[in-house]
Amino acid sequence: MKCAVIGLGSMGGGAAASALRAGLDVTGVDPSEAARGAFGNRAVARGADLEEGQAAVLVLTVNAAQARAALFGESGAAQRLAPGGVVVCSATMAPAEARLLAAEAAERGLLYLDAPVSGGAVAAREGRMTVMASGSDAAFAAARPLLDAVAGKVWSLGAEPGQGAAMKVVHQLLAGVHIAAAAEAMALALRAGLDPHTVYDVVNGAAGASWMFKNRMAHVLAGDDTPLSAGDIFVKDLGLVETMAREASLPVPLAAQALQLFVAQRAIGQGGRDDAFVLRVWQAIAGFALPGEEGGAAPRTDPQA
Structure with missing residues (x-):
């Protein structure tokens, strides 16, 4: 072909x-x-x-x-x-x-x-x-x-064309909320003084695990914000969620909050970096160090991250 x-x-x-x-x-x-x-x-x-x-x-x-x-x-x-x-x-x-x-x-x-x-x-x-x-x-x-x-x-x-697009918008609601939730959890862990590598291992072996937590927080542990998927993508995609939900007269408060977090990532000049680094929104507020930064944990390089 x-x-x-x-x-x-x-x-x-x-x-x-x-x-x-x-x-x-x-x-x-x-x-x-x-x-x-x-x-x-x-x-x-x-x-x-x-x-x-x-x-x-x-x-x-x-x-x-x-x-x-x-x-x-x-x-x-x-x-x-x-x-x-x-x-x-x-x-x-x-x-x-x-x-x-x-x-x-x-x-x-x-x-x-x-x-x-x-x-x-x-x-x-x-x-x-x-x-x-x-x-x-x-x-x-x-x-x-x-x-x-x-x-x-x-x-x-x-x-009918359009059904695939609608399914992807629904999927992106979950993806965006899960990334934001994963970052919020890691922010709380860092603020509480927990070792981020241990947090990663514990969560991924317990009921709070998600595909997005495992995938995206691995980027954070590696200290690598190369944009495999940039935060700005979710400004667009969660905007599509809000539009579709509004047309359906359906409230989507979790998606709306996640959207604002990715907008905040863009506002602090990080929208072009990996979406996992929406975590820097909390970092800007609370001042903790991320892995690989001065005062933070060493970057993780083993395969499970």
Whole structure:
């Protein structure tokens, strides 16, 4: 299958590598020269630079606006797709935006799969992302070789685009709240003088454990705020949660509070760093040291972190 992956960041780069490893004829698309170089295979700066006759394109941009430009803009990839080719759009967006993109694809004679993903950079590199997809049977069938290459689990959520997007928004409510809760717990532990490495081990062996606590607090223990997923992403995604909830006349107070914490992370100049370091909001208030900082615990380098 001749296909393209648009967006070669932590998720897109891993997905492109997984598709290549599965034997697909993959071209990466990213405006960043560094991202293209890291892919190490064929890569172009714009969708319009792709070879003609692409059977599928996987879109892993930050938001709907980027996805629209990358697909349907003047330099977009849609013009390089073969007739009846499939767009697999995995950007996180509002359901209404997914429906608009699907309609635009249909006008161009293309299939569209509304297919947000989860799992993080490691799952992307290993070809085991979770895909929350909705679309026609024809879109699922056309996308199957690409989905098999990048996903460990594909959920079929119905025939109508927008259902995949809605599921991802629900998922991001939980993800954002869990990260904020994990950071708050670690902040309390540090303020109480507990050893953060011991806290990490105790929590992960007890009922208070969560996937986000284990994954994100490992970044804190390592003293590594490299943005595998930046705090600013949750300013956007929890904003989508609030919008969807407002349209449904449903209060989401926990999501709203978590959103304000990620806004605070941005306000102190840390929004571009890893989302686990929303912990620095509490640090700014209480003044404790994090692992790897002067006065803090030594960074953790063993595999369980």
